[in-house]
Amino acid sequence: MYENDKYYIINRNKLSLFWKWICQSTQHVLYVWIWIILKTTEMEDTIMIKRIGMLTSGGDCQALNATMRGVVKGLSNNLDELEVYGFDDGYKGLIYGKYRMLTSKDFSGILTQGGTILGTSRQPFKLMRVPDENGLDKVEAMKQTYYKLCLDCLVILGGNGTQKTANLLREEGLNIIHLPKTIDNDIYGTDMTFGFQSAVNIATNAIDCIHTTASSHGRVFIVEIMGHKVGSLTLHAGVAGGADIILIPEIPYDIKKVTAAIQKRAKAGKRFTILAVAEGAISKEDAELPKRNTKRNWKPEQRNIRPFPMRLLTRSTKRSEAKSALQFRDIHREAENHVRMTAFFPQESVQVQRR
Numbered sequence: 001m002y003e004n005d006k007y008y009i010i011n012r013n014k015l016s017l018f019w020k021w022i023c024q025s026t027q028h029v030l031y032v033w034i035w036i037i038l039k040t041t042e043m044e045d046t047i048m049i050k051r052i053g054m055l056t057s058g059g060d061c062q063a064l065n066a067t068m069r070g071v072v073k074g075l076s077n078n079l080d081e082l083e084v085y086g087f088d089d090g091y092k093g094l095i096y097g098k099y100r101m102l103t104s105k106d107f108s109g110i111l112t113q114g115g116t117i118l119g120t121s122r123q124p125f126k127l128m129r130v131p132d133e134n135g136l137d138k139v140e141a142m143k144q145t146y147y148k149l150c151l152d153c154l155v156i157l158g159g160n161g162t163q164k165t166a167n168l169l170r171e172e173g174l175n176i177i178h179l180p181k182t183i184d185n186d187i188y189g190t191d192m193t194f195g196f197q198s199a200v201n202i203a204t205n206a207i208d209c210i211h212t213t214a215s216s217h218g219r220v221f222i223v224e225i226m227g228h229k230v231g232s233l234t235l236h237a238g239v240a241g242g243a244d245i246i247l248i249p250e251i252p253y254d255i256k257k258v259t260a261a262i263q264k265r266a267k268a269g270k271r272f273t274i275l276a277v278a279e280g281a282i283s284k285e286d287a288e289l290p291k292r293n294t295k296r297n298w299k300p301e302q303r304n305i306r307p308f309p310m311r312l313l314t315r316s317t318k319r320s321e322a323k324s325a326l327q328f329r330d331i332h333r334e335a336e337n338h339v340r341m342t343a344f345f346p347q348e349s350v351q352v353q354r355r
Helices: 003-047 064-076 091-096 138-148 160-171 196-217 232-241 255-267
Strands: 049-056 081-087 099-102 153-158 176-180 220-225 245-247 273-278 341-344 351-354
Touching: 049 064, 049 091, 064 081, 064 153, 081 091, 091 138, 138 160, 153 160, 160 176, 196 220, 196 232, 196 273, 220 232, 232 245, 232 273, 245 255, 255 273
Parallel strands: 049 081, 049 153, 153 176, 220 273, 245 273
Antiparallel strands: 081 099, 341 351
């Protein structure tokens, strides 16, 4: 055998070993790719499972159950796997870990049901950073519950106070979705909150029902309507219910103009007047006082007296009896006759005398 033949055989063996190594390496690479594909598929399957939490906080109103049902139904139609955890009694359930997994049966038949199936409670925003009676940090407790359940987001239904706490949790790094719930319709950036329309319907019906009684007895009726510091509910219900005078916080009232409007109706032969007054309505005099110092700037004898409809005329803080008078016109009589009412408030009983 020649030297060239030996060199050829050696190179051929090296080439065979090289191709063998390539094949083995390719096989290994193939195994790696198969493993990556399988793991990626598993991860995709895991990502498709969404976990959300839901709670209702603050006062209850119509459409709470309907809204929760709509959220779950919408997500269920767009996700393969969905887990929903409901927290009992608002933020309390999130703080103390009181929750339960909800199924489709829980959301069946609640479309027209009032209240909330999760329960609710009031947790003032200003106390969220204050530890409870056992020294528990509420914010940290809510975060631990969120991460314990591996939630993708937390859906919160509530009004202004609830929204502030929801924003606090957002600032802490949680994924938060807040749905505006309030009969006051006073949440910033929202055209109409759910719960508002049903409250308008109820308040409108109340004003409408008073018409017959007011007409029969020939009286002035004052209907106080909720709404906190916003007059949307009173304005909508007052217009729809046919109130003769509407007082809202956005427009401070002049008591003289209110009285003049009542007298004008009496001169026109109207037997009654209905006033729709928002709970936050305020007079022009009080509106000119510094904000949050309204009662602080009142005289001592004026405190604890509502500016409307009870107007203070005489009050003694030293005596056991206090007197107040209402300046409303008796529309059964003519011209400027007024009905005066003196209310005596003894220590043990209350007697009302008219003259």
